[in-house]
Amino acid sequence: MKTGKNINRRGFIKNAAIGIIGLPLLSNTYGIIAPSDKIRIAHIGMGNMGRAHLKWFSGFSDVETVALCDVDKIRLREKYKILQEINPNTRTDTYTDFRHILDRKDIDVITCATPDHWHALIAIMAFQSGKDVYGEKPLSYNVEEGQVMKKCMEHNNSIFQLGTQIHAGENYHRVVEIIQSGILGKIHTVRLWKTEGSPGLGFPPAEIPPDTLDWDMWLGPAPYEEYTPVRCFGSFRHFFDYSGGVFGDFWCHIADIVYMSLNPQGLYSIDTRGERPDDGIADTPRWIEADFKFKDLDLYWTTTPPPVPGAEEMYIGAHFEGTNGSLTCDYYTRKIRIGNEIIDEIPEVPKTITRSPGHQRNFLDAVKSREQPESNIAYVREMTLPMHLALISFRLKRKLKWNSLIEQFEGDNAANYLLSRAYRAPWFLPE
Amino acid sequence: MKKFILINLFVTLIFTSCFTQENDRFSSLFNGKNLSKWTLGEEGGFEVIKGELYTSSFGKGNNLFTKKWYCNYVLRLEYMLSDVGNSGVIIRCDPQAPWETGVEVQLLAPWTPRRDDLHCTGSLYGHVTVTNRPDETTGIWHKMEIKCDRKTITVSVDDTITTLANIDTVKTMEDKFLCGAIGLQVNHANIEGQYAKFRNIYIRDLDSETEYVTGGFYEKDTKLRSQAHAAAITLGAKMVEPLAIIMSGENPVAKSGSKQVLFDIVARATAPQTAEIYKNDVAIALKNSAKSTSSEITRNYLEWLRGMIGSSDQ
Numbered sequence: 001m002k003t004g005k006n007i008n009r010r011g012f013i014k015n016a017a018i019g020i021i022g023l024p025l026l027s028n029t030y031g032i033i034a035p036s037d038k039i040r041i042a043h044i045g046m047g048n049m050g051r052a053h054l055k056w057f058s059g060f061s062d063v064e065t066v067a068l069c070d071v072d073k074i075r076l077r078e079k080y081k082i083l084q085e086i087n088p089n090t091r092t093d094t095y096t097d098f099r100h101i102l103d104r105k106d107i108d109v110i111t112c113a114t115p116d117h118w119h120a121l122i123a124i125m126a127f128q129s130g131k132d133v134y135g136e137k138p139l140s141y142n143v144e145e146g147q148v149m150k151k152c153m154e155h156n157n158s159i160f161q162l163g164t165q166i167h168a169g170e171n172y173h174r175v176v177e178i179i180q181s182g183i184l185g186k187i188h189t190v191r192l193w194k195t196e197g198s199p200g201l202g203f204p205p206a207e208i209p210p211d212t213l214d215w216d217m218w219l220g221p222a223p224y225e226e227y228t229p230v231r232c233f234g235s236f237r238h239f240f241d242y243s244g245g246v247f248g249d250f251w252c253h254i255a256d257i258v259y260m261s262l263n264p265q266g267l268y269s270i271d272t273r274g275e276r277p278d279d280g281i282a283d284t285p286r287w288i289e290a291d292f293k294f295k296d297l298d299l300y301w302t303t304t305p306p307p308v309p310g311a312e313e314m315y316i317g318a319h320f321e322g323t324n325g326s327l328t329c330d331y332y333t334r335k336i337r338i339g340n341e342i343i344d345e346i347p348e349v350p351k352t353i354t355r356s357p358g359h360q361r362n363f364l365d366a367v368k369s370r371e372q373p374e375s376n377i378a379y380v381r382e383m384t385l386p387m388h389l390a391l392i393s394f395r396l397k398r399k400l401k402w403n404s405l406i407e408q409f410e411g412d413n414a415a416n417y418l419l420s421r422a423y424r425a426p427w428f429l430p431e
Numbered sequence: 432m433k434k435f436i437l438i439n440l441f442v443t444l445i446f447t448s449c450f451t452q453e454n455d456r457f458s459s460l461f462n463g464k465n466l467s468k469w470t471l472g473e474e475g476g477f478e479v480i481k482g483e484l485y486t487s488s489f490g491k492g493n494n495l496f497t498k499k500w501y502c503n504y505v506l507r508l509e510y511m512l513s514d515v516g517n518s519g520v521i522i523r524c525d526p527q528a529p530w531e532t533g534v535e536v537q538l539l540a541p542w543t544p545r546r547d548d549l550h551c552t553g554s555l556y557g558h559v560t561v562t563n564r565p566d567e568t569t570g571i572w573h574k575m576e577i578k579c580d581r582k583t584i585t586v587s588v589d590d591t592i593t594t595l596a597n598i599d600t601v602k603t604m605e606d607k608f609l610c611g612a613i614g615l616q617v618n619h620a621n622i623e624g625q626y627a628k629f630r631n632i633y634i635r636d637l638d639s640e641t642e643y644v645t646g647g648f649y650e651k652d653t654k655l656r657s658q659a660h661a662a663a664i665t666l667g668a669k670m671v672e673p674l675a676i677i678m679s680g681e682n683p684v685a686k687s688g689s690k691q692v693l694f695d696i697v698a699r700a701t702a703p704q705t706a707e708i709y710k711n712d713v714a715i716a717l718k719n720s721a722k723s724t725s726s727e728i729t730r731n732y733l734e735w736l737r738g739m740i741g742s743s744d745q
Contacts, residue, residue: 203683203684203687204683205681205683206683223728223731223732223735224727224728224731225728226728276691278653278656278657279653280687281683281686281687283687283690283691395694395698396698396701396702397695397698397699397702398698398702398703411703412701412703413701414697414698414701414739414740417738417739418739422735422738
C-alpha cells in the first residue's frame, strides 16, 4: 500500500529538481544540493552485483545510502566495510530481512541484486510500499511475474529500471542508428550467441546451512530444498528452481540490441534444442540452440558462435543480416560488411539518438522526473519474454507455438503451466 | 495324504511360477518362420530352413542385424557350426560400421590356424580372450549366453562362463558403443558347403526392468547414467515410484538424476503426440507416489508435476 507520506516525499524530490533547474543562480550560489534533496537508497542482495550497486550509487552526490540487506550476514558485513571505506562516516543500517527496508518511509529507492527467484516479489512489494526500483537482470523468474510486476508498477506510479547497463553505452546507440538508417537494407535474420553454458557443479551432499545464512529466506518463494553451497551464492543460476542458467543470464544483455534497433513483434514459434549438464546437480542448459520466428524476423540463439566472419573470436555477439549487408557487434565493438567492404563506422549515418547519461544516472533522473527510464519495465519485459519461452521449450523438449496477443502457448497447456509457478508459503504473488 | 498332495501341488506351483517368471523376461528374436525382427542385407546370406536360421553363403551375403537397438541385455541362442564354419554374434554395434562400433563374440570351427584364445569361439574377437575354452565340437548344437551388463560383458557356452570382460580395462574397447543392434555374421568359411545355424534366439532386455534401470541412476559413469535416464523415460509410469524413492534418499548423484528424469517423464507425457495411456499411467503413478512418500520435498515436487499433467487435460 502506498502512503500519502511517500507521495509527498516523491513530490518533494521532483519539485526540488525543477527548483534547481528553475533557479540556477541559487543553486550555483550554494554549490551543493541540500541534504533533504537526496535520493535515499537501500541495496538488497549483497553479492557481486550488490557490491557494484553500492559503489555506483554511492558515487552520486544526490544519493545517500541508507540501508543494506542480505540473508547472509558475512556478505552483509563485507559490503558494509566497503561502504565504510568509501564513506567513513556512514550511518547505513543493515538488515537480513528486506521487509524492514520496505517498512521504512524514509527510503525512496531500492536496488535488488538477489537471485532471480526473488526479483519480482521484492520489486512488487517495493512498488506497493511506494518505492522505486533498480533491479538486476533478468527481470523476473517467469513470464507471469513480469506481467504482475508491470501491472503493479503502473498501479503505484513507480519507476523501474532493469540493470542492463550495456544498454546505456555508446556502441549500442550507434548500432541502432546504423540499423535503423536502412543502409544494410531490410534486416531479416539476427543471430545471437553466448559461448559456454551451465557447468554441472558436481554432486555435493546436503549440508546444514551455516548460522550466518537464513536459508529459508534465501529460498523464499522457491520450493524447499536441502542446503548445499553450490545451490546459492555464485552458482544459483544453474538451477531451474531459481534461474535460467548462463542463457537466462546473458540473454538480456545481447537481445537488448535486437529490441533496441528492431523491436521485433509477433513472435509465433519457438523451437529449442540443447542438453543439461551431465556431471552435476545443476540442470540449466549446458548448451542451447533456440530458433524464434517473429512476424518479420528470424532470430537464432546458439551456444557456439554462428558461422559468420569474426564471430569465432567473440564470446558473445549479435549478427544482423540485411538485404544489403550485415553488422556484427558485441557490447563495445561492431563490424559492418557491405559488399567486400569491412568498416566499423558509416559517417553518412547521422547521430540522431540522445545518448544516455549512464544507466544509473538515467534511473536517478527518472526517479526525480517521474518519467520512465531507458530500460523501463514495458521495454525489458518484452525483451526478456522470448528467453523464458525458449527455456520452456528446452525443458519440454518440443517446438512451441506462441500467441503474442494473449501471451499464451497454443495447444500446449503443460507449456502454459510453466509460464508461472505457485510460491512456497507464506510468500504469494499479489494479483 | 490329501494334505501331502496339497503341499506338493503348492510347491509345484511355486516352482512353476518362478520358472515362468524367469522365462517371461525373455522374448523371442526369431520365430522360426521369418526374419520379422531382423534386417536382411541386399545380398541375403541368411535363410530360414525348417525353423532354423541358416547361413551358408560363400563369397557373398550380408550380415544380419536386429532392427531394434539394445543396450543392456541377456541374449540366449543355440548354434551349430559345420566342419569349417565361421560366424559370430556382433554386439552393441551400428550396422553401418559393425566392427568399428561393436565387438564380435566369435563362433568358429576349430580347424583354422588362427584359433588362439583371442580368436576362438566365445572370445570377444581380437579384444578379450576366453579364460575357459568351450567345447568346439562341430555338427552339434551348443548353447550360448551373452550378457551385456553396462561395462561388463559375460559370455557363456553350454552353461559355463568362457569370457568375462570389464570394458574399462580393455584399451581397444574404450570407444565402443554401449548400445546398438545385435548382428549375426554371415558364414564366411572359404570353402563351399560350410554353414552356421541358429535356433531358439531369445533376449531379456534389462533396460525394460525397473529394478535394473534404477541401479543405473547410481552409476559413477556419466554415459551409463544417461543410458539409465533414457531407459527410465521410455518406461514412464513404472519408473515414477522407484524414482520418487531415489529422490527421497541420500545419494546426491541418484537424487538429482531422478528429479530431472521425473520431469522428463512428465514432459513426454504432456507432449501432444504422446499416447493417452502413457500420460494417464504417469498421472496415476504421480498421485500414488505423492501419497506414499515420506519426504516433503519429494511430495511437493510430485504435486507440482501432477499440476503440469493436470493442466494438459483441460
